[in-house]
Structures are given as C-alpha cells and as structure tokens.
Amino acid sequence: xxxxxxxxxxxxxxxxxxxxxxxxxxxxxxxxxxxxxxxxxxxxxxxxxxxxxxxxxxxxxxxxxxxxxxxxxxxxxxxxxxxxxxxxxxxxxxxxxxxxxxxxxxxxxxxxxxxxxxxxxxxxxxxxxxxxxxxxxxxxxxxxxxxxxxxxxxxxxxxxxxxxxxxxxxxxxxxxxxxxxxxxxxxxxxxxxxxxxxxxxxxxxxxxxxxxxxxxxxxxxxxxxxxxxxxxxxxxxxxxxxxxxxxxxxxxxxxxxxxxxxxxxxx
Amino acid sequence: xxxxxxxxxxxxxxxxxxxxxxxxxxxxxxxxxxxxxxxxxxxxxxxxxxxxxxxxxxxxxxxxxxxxxxxxxxxxxxxxxxxxxxxxxxxxxxxxxxxxxxxxxxxxxxxxxxxxxxxxxxxxxxxxxxxxxxxxxxxxxxxxxxxxxxxxxxxxxxxxxxxxxxxxxxxxxxxxxxxxxxxxxxxxxxxxxxxxxxxxxxxxxxxxxxxxxxxxxxxxxxxxxxxxxxxxxxxxxxxxxxxxxxxxxxxxx
Numbered sequence: 001x002x003x004x005x006x007x008x009x010x011x012x013x014x015x016x017x018x019x020x021x022x023x024x025x026x027x028x029x030x031x032x033x034x035x036x037x038x039x040x041x042x043x044x045x046x047x048x049x050x051x052x053x054x055x056x057x058x059x060x061x062x063x064x065x066x067x068x069x070x071x072x073x074x075x076x077x078x079x080x081x082x083x084x085x086x087x088x089x090x091x092x093x094x095x096x097x098x099x100x101x102x103x104x105x106x107x108x109x110x111x112x113x114x115x116x117x118x119x120x121x122x123x124x125x126x127x128x129x130x131x132x133x134x135x136x137x138x139x140x141x142x143x144x145x146x147x148x149x150x151x152x153x154x155x156x157x158x159x160x161x162x163x164x165x166x167x168x169x170x171x172x173x174x175x176x177x178x179x180x181x182x183x184x185x186x187x188x189x190x191x192x193x194x195x196x197x198x199x200x201x202x203x204x205x206x207x208x209x210x211x212x213x214x215x216x217x218x219x220x221x222x223x224x225x226x227x228x229x230x231x232x233x234x235x236x237x238x239x240x241x242x243x244x245x246x247x248x249x250x251x252x253x254x255x256x257x258x259x260x261x262x263x264x265x266x267x
Numbered sequence: 268x269x270x271x272x273x274x275x276x277x278x279x280x281x282x283x284x285x286x287x288x289x290x291x292x293x294x295x296x297x298x299x300x301x302x303x304x305x306x307x308x309x310x311x312x313x314x315x316x317x318x319x320x321x322x323x324x325x326x327x328x329x330x331x332x333x334x335x336x337x338x339x340x341x342x343x344x345x346x347x348x349x350x351x352x353x354x355x356x357x358x359x360x361x362x363x364x365x366x367x368x369x370x371x372x373x374x375x376x377x378x379x380x381x382x383x384x385x386x387x388x389x390x391x392x393x394x395x396x397x398x399x400x401x402x403x404x405x406x407x408x409x410x411x412x413x414x415x416x417x418x419x420x421x422x423x424x425x426x427x428x429x430x431x432x433x434x435x436x437x438x439x440x441x442x443x444x445x446x447x448x449x450x451x452x453x454x455x456x457x458x459x460x461x462x463x464x465x466x467x468x469x470x471x472x473x474x475x476x477x478x479x480x481x482x483x484x485x486x487x488x489x490x491x492x493x494x495x496x497x498x499x500x501x502x503x504x505x506x507x508x509x510x511x512x513x514x515x516x517x518x519x520x
Contacts, residue, residue, distance in 0.1 A: 176341035179364035
C-alpha cells in the first residue's frame with residue numbers, strides 16, 4: 001500500500017474541494033431552475049398575465065393534489081398506471097428475451113420473420129389502438145397489449161442483433177472445450193449480453209409508460225392517462241397538469257429502478 | 268509408434284455466394300506421440316483452418332483426418348477469457364461443461380494456477396491481469412481437461428514482443444516438461460524453430476506441404492536438460508534452420 005494513502009496531499013485536497021464545489025454548484029443550479037420556473041408560473045398567473053383556468057398554477061396543482069389525496073383517487077389513478085406499466089414491462093422483457101433466443105437458435109426462422117419484425121417495429125402502434133379496443137374490449141387487456149406492442153418488436157430486434165454479435169471465436173472456444181449450443185448460450189451469449197439487456201430495459205420502461213398512457217387515453221376509466229383525457233374534456237386543466245407532473249415523477253422513478261438493477265448485475 | 272494426428276489428402280474450401288475459396292489442397296502429414304510440430308506458412312494460407320480440422324470443429328471435404336488422442340485441447344490466438352468470470356472460474360470452464368467439475372479437478376486447477384504464478388489472482392477478473400498472465404490462464408484452461416494433444420493457434424501473436432518471448436519460453440517449457448504432443452501454428456519462423464521438434468512449411472493458398480524440417484540442436488543430444496526456447500534462439504544451428512525454412516517459403520510458398 002502507498003504510505004501516503006492516509007494523509008491527503010495539499011494538491012489532492014484542493015482537487016477534492018474543487019470537485020465538491022462544482023457538485024454543489026450543479027445541484028444549486030438545478031434547484032434554482034425549478035424554483036424560478038415555478039415562481040415565474042405562479043407570478044404570471046397572480047399578475048393576470050396567464051389565465052389560470054387554462055394554464056393552472058403551482059398552488060392550484062398542490063391544492064388539487066391534496067383534495068384528490070383526501071379521497072385517495074389520485075393514488076388509485078397513479079397506482080393503476082404504475083401497475084399496468086410494470087406488467088407490460090415484465091411481459092416485454094420476458095417475451096423479447098425468449099423470442100430473441102429462439103430466433104438466434106433458428107437462423108432460418110429469423111430470416112423469414114425479419115421483414116415482419118421491421119414492419120411491426122416501424123408501424124406507429126397508436127394506429128393499432130382502435131383495432132385493439134374492438135378486438136379486446138374497453139379494458140386493461142387493451143392497455144397492456146398496446147404497451148407491449150410499442151416496445152416488444154424493437155426490443156427483439158435489438159437483442160437479436162446483440163446476440164448475433166457474440167464473438168465467433170468465443171463460440172469456437174466453447175466447442176473446443178467440449179461444450180454444446182446450450183453452453184454457448186449460458187456461458188457466453190447471455191452473460192455477454194447483460195449490459196445490452198439492461199440498456200434495452202431502460203428504453204423499454206419508458207416505451208411501456210408511453211403505451212400505457214396511449215391505452216388509457218382510449219380504453220380506460222382509471223389511470224393517469226384517463227385523468228388527462230377526462231380533465232381536458234371537462235376543462236379541468238388542474239387534473240391534466242397534475243397528472244403530467246406525477247407522470248414526470250413516475251417515469252424518473254421507474255428509470256431509477258432499472259438503474260438499480262443495472263448496478264446489481266454490474267457487479 | 269502410431270501417429271497421434273494423421274492427415275491424408277485433406278482438402279477444404281470455404282464457400283461464398285460469389286466464389287469458392289480453396290483453403291487446403293490434398294494435404295498430408297502426421298504427428299507422432301510426444302512430438303512438438305510447428306506449422307508455418309504465409310498469412311491467410313489456411314493454418315487456422317487446419318487446426319479447426321484437427322480439433323474436429325470442421326469436417327474435411329475430401330480426405331481423412333485421423334486423431335488418436337483421448338482429448339484434444341485448443342488454444343486460440345487471443346486468450347478469450349470471459350470477463351464475467353474470475354480467473355479460477357475461467358480455468359475450470361472446460362471441466363464445468365463436461366460435467367466432471369469434481370473436487371480433484373478443482374484442486375488440480377488450483378495447483379496449476381499457483382505453479383504458473385497466478386496463485387494470488389484466482390479470484391481476480393481477467394482485466395486485472397497482464398497480457399502474459401492472461402495467456403498463462405488461457406493455457407491452464409486448456410490443460411484443465413488434461414488433453415494429450417494440444418493445438419496452439421498463434422497463441423502469442425496478441426502479445427507485445429518482450430512478453431511474447433517470455434511467455435513462449437514459459438509455455439514452451441511447460442509443454443516440453445510435460446511431454447505433450449503439440450501442434451503449433453504460427454507465421455513467426457523464429458518462434459517455430461525455438462519451440463518445435465519439427466517444422467512443417469506450407470505454401471500459400473490453397474495450402475500444401477512444401478517441406479518438413481526436423482529441428483535438432485547438438486546441445487540436446489549430450490544433456491538431459493533440453494535448451495529452452497530462448498536459449499535455442501542463441502544456439503549456432505538456429506540461423507541455419509531459419510535461412511533454410513525462409514528459403515523454402517520464398518521459393519515454393
């Protein structure tokens with residue numbers, strides 16, 4: 001061990017302090033930005049520059065939140081949306097991983113299905129939503145299917161491409177050590193694709209939230225997406241803006257959640 | 268003595284939609300037990316294909332490959348240690364896949380790791396090791412299956428020059444001591460002469476055998492301790508062999 005590891009040299013100390021100050025400045029800047037935005041919004045409404053009936057205001061949002069928290073309806077709507085997002089995220093992860101493994105094993109099938117995947121991936125899935133309502137009904141199934149359909153095809157393509165990039169020399173090594181296709185999959189392909197899997201999950205959690213909101217716009221009587229549509233129809237913009245604020249927080253938390261998984265498997 | 272490896276009129280081609288690449292053309296040679304054969308040839312002449320055929324990863328299109336070895340060990344150009352496994356878990360990969368990951372095998376692997384100076388790195392990740400150490404770990408991974416035939420595909424080419432000399436000395440010594448039958452493929456003539464008992468010279472594509480040069484050093488005949496690969500490079504016969512093989516390659520390659 002370095003004998004200086006316990007005592008910090010003046011240069012190192014200055015560097016650490018500078019880093020710390022930089023960190024503080026960034027935090028302060030972020031806080032100020034939020035604070036100024038809210039102040040400006042509130043002030044414009046109070047001074048009559050903005051019509052709070054249309055633009056709502058921070059205090060009105062907080063008041064709406066507490067009113068809705070009293071009868072627990074806001075928690076119900078948020079919980080429904082989070083639940084639907086998590087279910088569809090789980091489905092997307094399992095389905096796309098399974099499909100990508102299958103297509104990796106069966107090259108011909110992958111080639112046959114390639115055009116379908118490309119078309120389904122680039123098709124705007126919101127176009128499917130009305131069809132799904134007719135087929136599946138005005139319920140949670142439609143919402144889940146809509147969310148899954150948005151994320152699953154791109155996810156399959158990304159994972160399959162990643163799997164196919166497995167170093168052929170590493171595959172050769174497994175065979176030369178007497179392993180089989182199963183070993184190639186379990187010892188090289190899947191462990192090597194963990195970073196890719198996690199980054200795909202990060203994209204998917206956002207896409208699932210988008211899908212759930214689109215689904216709730218069209219086929220729900222609960223959830224934040226429903227609340228947004230309902231609020232705009234009855235011209236209660238407080239509902240709409242509050243839902244959007246909650247959505248911001250929810251999406252940040254979900255993204256963080258995947259980040260936690262990433263750090264767990266990164267070790 | 269029956270040869271461990273016997274190739275009879277072996278041909279192999281790679282097929283592409285636009286053309287056929289003839290890699291090996293009616294190739295025949297054999298390797299006797301305990302021999303260390305080095306195969307040299309111009310780059311891209313099909314040396315690696317040859318090893319894949321001997322290893323059983325490819326099947327010849329014509330001719331026959333007869334292997335009389337219980338187990339064949341293959342050592343690739345790069346170490347290909349898996350980053351998500353510790354050095355010990357990398358070394359035990361072969362037995363693990365063959366389902367005889369017993370305590371005795373684990374003990375043997377641990378002993379090899381400490382014998383080759385990797386004792387304190389058993390639980391380290393491959394990225395924490397130097398190039399030479401990684402190559403030694405890769406050799407242990409190959410030896411863990413106790414192969415009686417070793418195939419080495421330019422195993423030192425990814426290393427820098429100094430490490431390369433050290434590691435080839437190291438690994439050459441290990442293999443010589445354990446009297447393993449080995450086939451080394453390389454484009455480096457000095458490496459071939461310093462390691463092999465015999466050098467087989469291949470032509471350019473499609474590869475055929477141009478010459479088979481037995482390598483013998485006067486020193487080895489009068490002592491029991493053979494010259495190390497590094498010492499061979501300084502032996503008087505070295506330059507003669509080098510020029511001879513170089514000439515074969517230039518005139519017929």
